[in-house]
Amino acid sequence: MLANGLDSLLFSYVPTIVLALIIISWLLNVFSRAESPQIVYASSEKDADSTHGRALAQNCPILVERYAPPLLWGRNGHIQTLLFGIVGRIRPPRPSGRRETRISRDGASVAFDVFDSTIDPSKPIIIVCPGIGGSVESSSVRVFVDYATSFGHGVVVFNHVGVVCSVRQRRLFTYGGTDDFDVAVQYAKEKFRCHGLVGVGVSMGANILVKYLGEKPRRQKDFLCAMSVCQGYDILKVKRLLTQWDQGRFFYNYLITKKVLQTVKRNSNIFDTVKAGDGSMATVPLPNKERTLSATSLYEIDEYLQRRLHGYESVEDYYREHSCCNYLDKVTDVPLLIVNASDDPLVPESLMSIARNYAAKNSNALFVQTKHGGHLGFFEGRLLVPRTVSWIDRLAIEFINAVIQMKL
Structure with a gap:
């Protein structure tokens, strides 16, 4: 019974x-089924197979394979995004490099880390531009450095101003701070004269990289190729989207804001170094320390600190000038791989159309859109535990190798 x-x-x-x-x-x-990525490239009216973008796609086997994230959670873009934001990568190595510091034109201290102990003379130097508030201390950056150097590449990691060392002037990094990035590029050009350069940017770092290449097109001749990962292209539109609850963007906005505020607090002296009427600040209000440190959104940091530090009359002017979408069409002389994920909660389809339209008319461009991956996640694995090296790490090296082979 x-x-x-x-x-x-x-x-x-x-x-x-x-x-x-x-x-x-x-x-x-x-x-949700694992699928191979969608690929967009320009087609020649005379020969649909003749464009550079198509040739690059054909020389990257990873792009015809299915991207298969861990089965139990990797098909959810939010989990991929949150895991990347909290953990970065699983079991990251700590490659050995050295810190270099230079002074930019306005006196800011620009730091970058160099990894060049095992360079293959035939391989280009990779310059990495991390995401917002990122640096060589990010586990995802360390994994990529270790992976790239295992193939003989030298790597230079640009650290955003104020993240790894105290600033020497009255500012921090910006969304489109190409002058700071140029310091690292000029170092790499001088130090590694016999090597080509490759730019790899992620999220905000991708915006900086593409803007750098487009605002002065002559810079493109210094690069063998470039890669943009998970950026939003138009900062003005991104910030509007981040105020919405759709896909939990308001929540992500709050988390990113707290991360940026950590950098602001480490460099709180910037509030004491700005004086009324100081140069371009003559008609712009002074930064508001109290409102900045209590900010709950990136817009508030940009309104009460960033646009005032840099002398912009409005946040909209600041966003407009720092968005790479205004320079993207000028990036025509260097192969550019652009990657986004369909389930990225921060970058919706409406923003990806900017890159898709660009790739469809530029014979040197390739736009790749994965079904899964979230924002910068791209974890790979069978069931539960992801591998250390991600799909995007493998794609970067395969893309660079494809460009090298096509140049031979």
């Missing part, structure tokens, strides 16, 4: 358990 009672009790919970498993599977998007 007791056994029968227990059996009946357990059986009564079966529908509930099944329903719970179905709901969890739906939330985790477990049943």
Whole structure:
């Protein structure tokens, strides 16, 4: 009787358990099929197979393979995004390099890390521009450095101003701070004269890289190729989207704001170094320390600190000038690979259309859109535990190798 009672009790919970498993599977998007990426490149009117973009795609086998993230959670863009934001990469190595510091034209201290102990003379130097508030200390950057150097590449990691060392002037990094990035590029050009350069930018760093190449097109001759990962292209539109609850963007905005505020607090002396009427600040209000440190959105930091530090009359002017979408069409003389994920909660389809339209008419460009990956996640693995090296790390090296082969 007791056994029968227990059996009946357990059986009564079966529908509930099944329903719970179905709901969890739906939330985790477990049943979403892994697929190969969508690829956009320009087609020649005379010969559809003749464009550089198509040739690059054909020489990157990874682009015809299915990108398969960990089954139990990797099909959910939010989990990929949050795991990347909290952990970065699993079991990251700590490659050995050296810190270099230079002074920019306005006196700011620009730091970058150099990894050149195992350079193959035939391989280009990779210059990495990390995401917002990123540096060589980011686990994802360390994984990529270790992976790239294993193939014989030298790597220079640009650290955003104020992140790894105290600033020497009255400012921090900006969304489109190409003058600071140029310091690292000029160092690489001088130090590694016999090597070509490759630019790899992620998120905000991708915006800086593309803007750098487009605002002065002659810079493109210094680069063998470039790669942009998970950026939003138009900062003005991005900031409007970040105020919305759709896809939880308001929540992500808050998390990113807290990360940026850590850098602001480490460099709080910037509030004391700006004087009324100081240069371009003559008609712009002074930074507001109290409002900045209590900010809950990036817009507030930009309004009460950044645009005032840099002398902009409005946040909109600041965003407009720092957006790479205004320079993208001028990037024509260097192969450019642009990657976004369809389930990226921060960069919706409306922003990806900027890159898609650009690639469709530029014979040197390739736009790749994965089904999964979130914002910068791109974790790979079978069931639960992801591998250390991500899909995007492997794609970067394969893309560079494809360009090298096509140059031979």
